[in-house]
Amino acid sequence: MTSVSANRRRIIDLRSDTVTRPTAEMIEAMSRAELGDDFFRDDPTVLAFEEEVADLLGMEAAMLVISGTMGNLVCALSLSPRGSSFIVEASAHIQINESGWPSSIAGLTPKPVEGVAGRIGADALQRAIAEAKLRLSAPPRLLCLENTHNAAGGRITEPGHVAALADIAHASGLKVHLDGARIFNAAVALGRPVGDFTQRTDTVTFCLSKGLGCPLGAVVVGSAGAIQEARRWRQVVGGGMRQAGIIAAAGRFALSSMVERLAMDHDNAKLLATRLRDASLEVDVEAVETNIVFAGVPSDFDYDSFQSELRASGIVTMPPKAGRIRLVTHREVSASDIVFASDMIAKTFDLAKRQTRSAQAHSAAPNAVY
Ligand SMILES: Cc1ncc(COP(=O)(O)O)c(C=O)c1O
Secondary structure (H helix, E strand, C coil): CCCHHHHCCCCEECCCHHHCCCCHHHHHHHHHCCCCCHHHCCCHHHHHHHHHHHHHHCCCEEEEECCHHHHHHHHHHHHCCCCCEEEEECCCHHHHCCCCHHHHCCCCEEEEECCECCECCHHHHHHHHHHHCCCCCCCEEEEEEECCECCCCCECCCHHHHHHHHHHHHHCCCEEEEECCCHHHHHHHHCCCCHHHHCCCCEEEEECCCCCCCCCCEEEEECHHHHHHHHHHHHHCCCCCCCCHHHHHHHHHHHHHCCCCHHHHHHHHHHHHHHHHHCCCECCHHHCCCCEEEEECCCCCCHHHHHHHHHCCCEECCCCECCEEEEECCCCCCHHHHHHHHHHHHHHHHHHHHHHHHHHHHHHHHHHHC
16 A cells, blocks of 8 residues: 555755654664653663763753753743843844743843844943943843854854853853754854854753754753753743653764764755855855855745745745745755755746736726726
8 A cells, every 4th residue: 555655745845944854763763762751860861862962062961851942941041030131132033933931931131132143242242231230220140142043044153252252241240041953053064063162151952853853852951050950940831751762862863863964954055045046036145154045035025926836846935034035954855856946936936026016017007097
């Protein structure tokens, strides 16, 4: 009997690297995992994984969590008291895409700072700390960094700059959390050990469920004290787990087999960006440092017709936000998929623009004529 999945049409899904499904080898590793109860700290696979991750990042302790959002939340809860403020890049995921937990759950006031390519400048940080320390402001206790920076297009903050920002923050009594959802993309792109990007930060979150291909999961890493506190907060927010070794096994497999291949996603992103730019789309190829590409769209761009045309060729994208469409490369998109998808996107893009123009001409007609 032919299976349903064998009949499934090939989909080129450029919405996010989170769409990656576990490989057969990863599922095999999950099914073989030795399990216990993580609440009692006797799941051997979780214990081994957390220790390996802490070593890899050069920190004292690590803890498995369900998601990157939960990781960021429990780290912030551990590092900064209610009623304080935190400094964050204005378009950081924590600031715009985590449903407002800083105010609704953590009792923190954000102090957003505009970055350049997702990077907060040292002077801007110093100014923000000084402003947040004024008598009528919520006292600043935390700096949140993001690397790579999603909304900036997967841009990298290099380790020296992370360390410089962390030093400034620490000198003013702030703790430093790194949202490193895609930190392995940064490490692979610059050919540096991942631990270079985490030194001098107090806590780090990284995701297993993005380019690393796990079905779920993220890890928080930090000092033994910070992770002990984060473990308590994970319980508070309902994130305690039991036979979590099946997730840890996927994570262990990912760290040994899925990191180096991220370079292919970066090559594919460059290829996509170059081909779209060559087809006259508004794309900054130089800005593509990892696996995210942004293409500008006109304000009246007809996304619904664009996406329904593309769907017919099996290509899926996200609706534009702030005048740009985000396209993300990952393990389930090959170089030949990129060639096909870029041709189709360029063709459909032109069509969507022409349709927009003709709709405008029609709607303008009554005024013009009558
Ligand atoms: C930079 C960044 N941080 C955090 C997250 C949140 O991760 P999750 O979807 O696992 O909650 C994402 C998700 O896309 C992200 O891009």
